[in-house]
Amino acid sequence: MAAQYRSRTAIFATTRLVNHALRVASMLLVALAAGCSEPPPPITTHAVTGRVTYKNGQPMAGGIVEFRSQRDQTLNMSAFTEDDGTFNLVTIVNNQNAAGAIEGPFRVSVTLPIVEPIPTTIDLSEPYVVETGDNHFEIQLEVDPKRADGN
Numbered sequence: 001m002a003a004q005y006r007s008r009t010a011i012f013a014t015t016r017l018v019n020h021a022l023r024v025a026s027m028l029l030v031a032l033a034a035g036c037s038e039p040p041p042p043i044t045t046h047a048v049t050g051r052v053t054y055k056n057g058q059p060m061a062g063g064i065v066e067f068r069s070q071r072d073q074t075l076n077m078s079a080f081t082e083d084d085g086t087f088n089l090v091t092i093v094n095n096q097n098a099a100g101a102i103e104g105p106f107r108v109s110v111t112l113p114i115v116e117p118i119p120t121t122i123d124l125s126e127p128y129v130v131e132t133g134d135n136h137f138e139i140q141l142e143v144d145p146k147r148a149d150g151n
Helices: 002-036
Strands: 048-053 064-069 076-080 086-088 090-093 096-099 104-111 121-123 128-130 135-140
Touching: 048 064, 076 086, 104 135
Parallel strands: 048 135
Antiparallel strands: 048 086, 064 076, 064 104, 076 090, 090 096, 104 121, 104 128
C-alpha cells in the first residue's frame, strides 16, 4: 500500500509540474504574440516639396514623383504633380499617410502623365538627399512636352 501511495504521489507531483510548465509556456506564447502585433515605432518625416518641369521649362502636370529610400525599401514615398508641376511628397507607413519623407538618400523616378510613345517612367540618375527640416527639389526632365504628350 505504501508503494502505491508513493507512486500516486509521484504521478500527482509530475502532473502538477507538467501542468505548471504548460501554463508558463502558454503565457510566454501569448506575451510573444502580443509583442509581435505591436506596430513599429513612428517614423520621423521631413517636408519635401518640389516642382517638375520639362526640358523647355513647362510644368509637368498630372505625373507621379516617387522617392525610393536607399536605407529603408519598405517605405513608399510619392506625390502627384499639380497643374503647375509642384508636388508635396507623402510617406505611406502602416496604411497611413505621413507628410514628407524620412531623412537620407533617395533614388527618384518620375512617371509621365501620358503612356505613349516614350517609356512612362524616367529614373533620374542623381540621388536626392532629404535632410532635417524643409526640403525643396527642382526636377527638370530631359524630355520636351511634345514628346511626352505624343505630339
